[in-house]
Amino acid sequence: MAQLIHGSDYNPEQWLDRPDIIDGDIRLMKKAGMNSMSIGIFSWSVLEPEEGKYDFSFLDMIMEKFYQNDIKAILATPSGARPRWLAEKYPEVLRTDSLGRKQVFGGRHNHCHSSPIFREKITAINTLLAKRYKDHPSLFMWHISNELSGGCFCPRCRKAFIDYLKKQYNNDLDKLNHDWWTTFWSHTYTNWEQIEPPSPLGDTNLHGLNLAWNRFITHLCADYIKTEVAPLKEITPNIPTTINMMDMFTGLDYEVLKDEVDIISWDNYPHWHSENDYDAAIKADFAHDWFRSLKHKPFFMMESTPSLVNWQGYNRPKRPGMHILSSLAAVAHGSDSVQYFQWRKSRGSSEKFHGAVIDHCGRDDTRVFKEVSELGKILQSISDVAGTQIKSEVAIIYDTQNRWALDDAQALCNKDKQYFAQVLDHYRALRKLGVNIDVIGSCQDFSSYKLICAPMLYMISEQNANRLKDFVKNGGVLVSGYFSAVVNENDLCYLGGCPGGGLGEVFGVWAEEIDTLLPGNTVSVADEQNTYTAADFCEVIHPTTAKTLLKYTQEFYQGTPAACVNSYHNGKAYYIAYRDSGKFYDVLYDNITTELGICREKSVLPYGLLIQKRGGLTFVGNYSENYIDFIIPDGSYDIVSGSQGRLSLQPYGVLAITKKE
């Protein structure tokens, strides 16, 4: 039976001397309409207080209470943080940083992923957990570790890196030297043992090495996840696994890690009210679409705050309404859950002021508790949406490995090349039209889309470039532009002109040089009717077969093309040579989506309004501080409020519109 999960991280091990508090918690969970709890995330010290001495009594107790109260348990493996005795006895589990400094015990998420001891110990406890709870009716999902991240630079990890490279390169060191272009600065490797990870004490600018290292970190993390998952899958083959990923995190390539788990989940912490809410909402929607598109299946929003966080520059409570609005946005974009960090604020240590359903006061008459409870009811009323898929006709390519390479490149401006911001510019223009969008890596299948946007796709393999070429050949529309297809998958420049990898003929242009504008400076761009504004980057291009859409009207390249379109076999490819301030993207996507008959709103949505469709529901959210007029179509109504017809949607208001039965 379809059900939306409403849950939270829960740490009862902090309150074992206060059974009154734990009993109160269970009561309040039910009151708040919550049906799931993530537990055990940081419980290793309690579960295994001494090496090999296990004590599952608190988990037994909590699982039993959950069972009695119909609460699902998302049971974590405890590797989010290790016990002190483990680090004390086996220092190999501690990481070494890029300066060669061995870490001391502290923090979390910071084990050496290559440590055999650590893998042995986590395997042991995971096995015991799986065996103990395999038949427990409350066991709902495995939560593997917590917010995995980071790399280690210890000698063992270095060796694993070298072994990884040997395998990748089939023992061909010459090929590695060529790919990393080591003849430059006389950096040729003459044996494998000379390879060291990037380090401020050695090389930080050998881009091939940096890229390989980043890939290795993801590879090692995937391998580590396999270790954790193995006993779980063996003992509880039907319990799904997940890792909770992080918002736009660039330290790992989630396109690789996604294959290691059954369900994608992520932790969602927008900067509500400290950055512009509409911008923050677009970013959050983008992230939802990205995580959903990893597996093209519903995902879980494993963490969010019911109120505020405590680690941002300015930690602001969600204004009334925002919690329900932003939670339903997750569901609209494909989440089958709304979950929180955290159920109850801890009494001490670093996250004691992170928002929670229950504050230190322990009361249930707070604004936060009331909004959470209200949301609980709404989630029940729209539970049919659970499990439904989202179909998008449009995809935006956002590629983590491209981001690695682009950010690492010494070119253009070195502070921030604005890759993510540029991708968001395209996303925003499409979202203003109410289009559902997939956000995919460049390795994904392109064939199901009508339109693909691939801005600043600096790095692309010939293979993927060929697949893009086929996409256009077969009638697809491709939009890209400046500084795209510059290097292959090893960060080696394509020879023969950009865009490379065979995409020059698709776009029908070659790009000669690129101007980087100073902050605040702009260059005018125009067609015969309209004028647009370029900032940051202006590429000087030469159409070969493409038709010019826009020309620069300033700077030394005035009169030359600023945007082109090329008909290529059955499709079209647009090349936008500059970074537009947004207006041209609006016009462009209005035209393209109309032309392609893509499902969208009739007209451009007013500022602040965002619409997403899922499972027969149309979710409408107001992220502005003003009331916005909206008409619910005849024959439909808002499940949340029961409203029909014309209404004025309040700030932070949200509708979940469905057809009357």
Next chain:
Amino acid sequence: MAQLIHGSDYNPEQWLDRPDIIDGDIRLMKKAGMNSMSIGIFSWSVLEPEEGKYDFSFLDMIMEKFYQNDIKAILATPSGARPRWLAEKYPEVLRTDSLGRKQVFGGRHNHCHSSPIFREKITAINTLLAKRYKDHPSLFMWHISNELSGGCFCPRCRKAFIDYLKKQYNNDLDKLNHDWWTTFWSHTYTNWEQIEPPSPLGDTNLHGLNLAWNRFITHLCADYIKTEVAPLKEITPNIPTTINMMDMFTGLDYEVLKDEVDIISWDNYPHWHSENDYDAAIKADFAHDWFRSLKHKPFFMMESTPSLVNWQGYNRPKRPGMHILSSLAAVAHGSDSVQYFQWRKSRGSSEKFHGAVIDHCGRDDTRVFKEVSELGKILQSISDVAGTQIKSEVAIIYDTQNRWALDDAQALCNKDKQYFAQVLDHYRALRKLGVNIDVIGSCQDFSSYKLICAPMLYMISEQNANRLKDFVKNGGVLVSGYFSAVVNENDLCYLGGCPGGGLGEVFGVWAEEIDTLLPGNTVSVADEQNTYTAADFCEVIHPTTAKTLLKYTQEFYQGTPAACVNSYHNGKAYYIAYRDSGKFYDVLYDNITTELGICREKSVLPYGLLIQKRGGLTFVGNYSENYIDFIIPDGSYDIVSGSQGRLSLQPYGVLAITKKE
């Protein structure tokens, strides 16, 4: 016989090859009206050029010259900086930093306070100094080391930390785990040896550990001071001791260290003319009041500059008048001295451009020399003030340990929670009324005050909270507000609602949540007559028994209380839930001081004017760039100028008003 000290740091050991310069110095000291010199501060290398080989000849010579010229000697123990041979032979005296890096020789004030060798060596030389000069008539005071600060992370200090904790916790590791809330993130200690100091390589966010480490650093420093003082007190029991403390220094808790010495002294370096002078004066006055209130006795201003410093961002000479004005302000607030760093600029090294009475030119016709000499005469004319006590009816709680905990907390905004600025806001409002104020820690006795202001008192023990409660019960007026009484003395949150520790009933409110405003943003607050402005923090509160004074008129909490007052037994407690821009504090303290009959000026002082009373004198200073009208009461006159009646006080002008006899 009462005498104000007029003195300076003096380093004749730098000029031993220039007896002409040393003789000239003595002559010029007398000409400048100086009666005391601090010597020997950095003389260890000269006094003990090789291990165990001592040479006191230069000190003998200088002490003799002082005697002949009636100059008091404030004799320093030489641990301000160690000789190279000591570090070379015994590297244990060098500190290890928080990254585990052993320091090499250099700088100053950076010995390992736990080093037995260092303690042995300083004990030896202190003993010799005390024996040699115990009967010397010029020996006036012992100046222990210099500007003590900082901690060491060596294995020996770590062990001392563990021993300190064992003692604090009576060997109860469970109690420590509870206080530090180590179950969070699975950081439970299972043996004492697992405890490490905070480190960027390990834990920086275990707040209980951070707090304990800070307390330990102060504890170890106090213990170190005991070692230095022991031989001095044994041999010269009647010579007072001091350590020169630093302006608002947060590295040590001076409330603890104050007990190790006889006399409080401090080094006073406001940013005159590079920050607003009036603001700088209020800060300097606050610091004077803080240092005086440590022992509630006259203190020494051990250092100040006669002209400029050389280490600020922009080093500006004091404008004409400022030197006399700011020096008399020290006396007004309880100093029995005006002392300088430094008498003569050194020829080389890092402080050669720090202001001095005598510049490299060696002349006595400089502006600086003339102003110093003029001040010398004034100090003689008001010498009766020496030794007199200051009585305050008002106290502000400024608590170093609270500052540690609050700055360390991850909450609100993480850049700067503005604790000190907020305390100063209250101080300023009271100073505008000409009120004398004590600045005390939360462990001090409250019973002698009519009014206590305790802004942002985030951390308070139940014991001290009870004492505050008693203060109000007994008729006192207490002012506090947002984010107060949140945690106990171990940084553990009070359960059951804030303000905690039993203060909820005193204020008659509970605080539900807190909004952190973005920089530049404000929220309006009003009563029926007036509108005020909130910035930075707005707490949402619920009065239980309190009466609402102000309400928010904006934001989602509009219409809710912004300030309350609660009658509690014989007293009253004000709770200001937001950070006011200042105007409300002015109104509030005008009313409260009037109501309580606190000694103050009749009306609010004009901008720039500050008044402080001590020993029958009323000191009036003009810290603005404008002339300010002032009327000296009938029957009184200004000792400095002889003026009476109405006058126009020039910029940087100062009056010392006394009754005619």
Next chain:
Amino acid sequence: MAQLIHGSDYNPEQWLDRPDIIDGDIRLMKKAGMNSMSIGIFSWSVLEPEEGKYDFSFLDMIMEKFYQNDIKAILATPSGARPRWLAEKYPEVLRTDSLGRKQVFGGRHNHCHSSPIFREKITAINTLLAKRYKDHPSLFMWHISNELSGGCFCPRCRKAFIDYLKKQYNNDLDKLNHDWWTTFWSHTYTNWEQIEPPSPLGDTNLHGLNLAWNRFITHLCADYIKTEVAPLKEITPNIPTTINMMDMFTGLDYEVLKDEVDIISWDNYPHWHSENDYDAAIKADFAHDWFRSLKHKPFFMMESTPSLVNWQGYNRPKRPGMHILSSLAAVAHGSDSVQYFQWRKSRGSSEKFHGAVIDHCGRDDTRVFKEVSELGKILQSISDVAGTQIKSEVAIIYDTQNRWALDDAQALCNKDKQYFAQVLDHYRALRKLGVNIDVIGSCQDFSSYKLICAPMLYMISEQNANRLKDFVKNGGVLVSGYFSAVVNENDLCYLGGCPGGGLGEVFGVWAEEIDTLLPGNTVSVADEQNTYTAADFCEVIHPTTAKTLLKYTQEFYQGTPAACVNSYHNGKAYYIAYRDSGKFYDVLYDNITTELGICREKSVLPYGLLIQKRGGLTFVGNYSENYIDFIIPDGSYDIVSGSQGRLSLQPYGVLAITKKE
């Protein structure tokens, strides 16, 4: 026969698997009018792939192609970067940083200069290179290493430092203690082995040590260069040597290094179009004049970009015209070459996006290639200028060691004392008059000049001060001002008043104190006719024999002198006590140059225009974005365009005017 070099860095070793590309390169070099290539700079790994196994085949091949195509080879010694095997086998060649951290392999230019192994290995390969190519007709010049820089803090370098000091101090440690004023903070050295390099872990503020360390780094680098040059000079005594110096680099004192090579060359990378072009041009001209004045001979511009760089904050392509304009400016100021980094963009690694004559596309129809080719023709047309000397009647003292000491001083404002900016202010005022200028260190000969400007000459030895005195005595005009002659060559303050070193009587003033203004603040200064503006620094001075030119009209020093002139024997000395915003310098130098009959333009040049004379040619450049009217004198014409008479010079336009024959 006179010839201007038109060349580039060339790295064919990166393309050995693409002989088609190498052959194409040679063809395109000829097409672009290039006659020289710098090769072998980073070829060590190719030339000596294993220790002791050499392979010169690629160099043989390239040298042969050069010979056949009449291209000169500037052959580099390969120490710009070492092979990996060298560091792997002999870790001693790697540097240790100031924190004591041994570097791992990576980067470039970062060998330990004291390593005997490194010297042995570079000597071996240099010897082989010299022997192999000594009779090769293409061998034109030796390019020693590449952009030498930096120091090492390893124990061997520390020992070398101590030995250097023993020699400098003739084993007199007392003298060193005196010079470094170590009695301050009890830092007296009692044996030589106590000396450590400056380090954040030890001393960073012992200014005498810092200065000595900087001098030692230059000394060790000079010694290292001697090692590299020795075999080359022995085997090829007639082939000139050079090191490519860096733009205003402060890490080494080029006044010392200049003596180690035959020809000065430098790498010139202005921030065209990201800072103001006129300002950038003045800085570039200043650098040209500085490098030329090192040997007072023509120099080489060894590197520049034909388009853009990739390491600045914002990397902007040169606008059309700028390449020819800025290249001819180099020639105008004494360069006998226009050379580029780089001929062809590498495919991978950190400099793959640094501008080059040939881009990844490999085309010769790019804007860059066309402008480079056009310049090639122009350089041929003005080839007679090659080898001609530049005669200047004016010198500005810009002293690297003064900059070290001044930047290191804790005084005034500690962020930036604006030394270089202040020197440029004077330079600019003179350049606006079209005056040719030498830029010299304070150790150079002064006798050939009519006017010497020495702003902010904080550090000057008595010997050099005496030479300046003689310069004025003998009729020279000297301009200096605030914070000059404060310390001697050991950073010890002159006693007896500033300016010291005997210059007080030359300027006829003594400086009592100095005010540092806050950013944005100004103070008015005036004579009877005009008002000027002071910023940053205002010194309070007392004329003894000088005549007052300007007075302060604000601040506490209003009415006191702000600028003076003193007649001293046959000359004059100007003392400008404040930092002028520029207008007064314009007036001052207009008057002085007129009075002294210095060769200059009749009137002040319009904004953007710069003029420099060399070898019968007058170079006129327009660094503004506007057209500027200009009249070519009768009887002369512009070699570049053939223009005569009145013309309107376009933005980034340049003239090379010569007399008709």
